[in-house]
Amino acid sequence: MAIFRGLRASLFCIVLGGMLEVSAEIRVIDESAIPYTGFLSKADFDQRFPGELLPDPSALSSGWYVIYEHQSLNYYFGPVLLQSTGEDYLAELKDIVEQAVAQRPDIRDYRLELSFEPTSSSSSSNSNSASNPSSSPSGGTPQTSSSWSIFDFIKKVFGLR
Numbered sequence: 146m147a148i149f150r151g152l153r154a155s156l157f158c159i160v161l162g163g164m165l166e167v168s169a170e171i172r173v174i175d176e177s178a179i180p181y182t183g184f185l186s187k188a189d190f191d192q193r194f195p196g197e198l199l200p201d202p203s204a205l206s207s208g209w210y211v212i213y214e215h216q217s218l219n220y221y222f223g224p225v226l227l228q229s230t231g232e233d234y235l236a237e238l239k240d241i242v243e244q245a246v247a248q249r250p251d252i253r254d255y256r257l258e259l260s261f262e263p264t265s266s267s268s269s270s271n272s273n274s275a276s277n278p279s280s281s282p283s284g285g286t287p288q289t290s291s292s293w294s295i296f297d298f299i300k301k302v303f304g305l306r
Contacts, residue, residue, distance in 0.1 A: 171219040172196045176211060176234050179222055183241045196220075205262045211235045213242070215255035221262070228259070235259045 174196035208224020209231035225231040
């Protein structure tokens with residue numbers, strides 16, 4: 146089991162190390178990709194989860210996002226409908242990142258948090274650890290936008306984005 150964890154952390158280093166992007170764009174990836182960051186090669190991850198490039202966080206759909214930022218890498222996994230589900234994904238990604246950092250201590254100054262987006266002040270500050278998962282603008286559970294509908298929820302449940 147320890148060998149698998151070491152291999153998983155090594156592959157995560159390769160995936161994240163190889164995915165550096167030159168621009169300040171953000172890459173929005175379905176949250177279901179988080180478990181795969183630990184064992185897929187960069188090429189396999191990119192092929193399976195191409196994501197969507199957006200110019201900035203204000204262009205995001207409303208919802209909870211697990212955010213990983215490091216240098217010019219900006220990954221937003223989501224949107225997640227429920228904060229509690231987002232917290233579970235955050236914990237999983239935090240474990241994977243910690244394993245990667247243990248193998249490659251040069252990975253520093255990353256940001257890993259759960260945030261309700263888009264916010265009026267989508268920050269780009271860095272931190273060394275996961276931020277408070279309840280970082281919604283009002284401090285409580287955010288209100289969903291008026292553009293959300295039951296049909297959007299059904300499409301999300303059945304993977305018909």
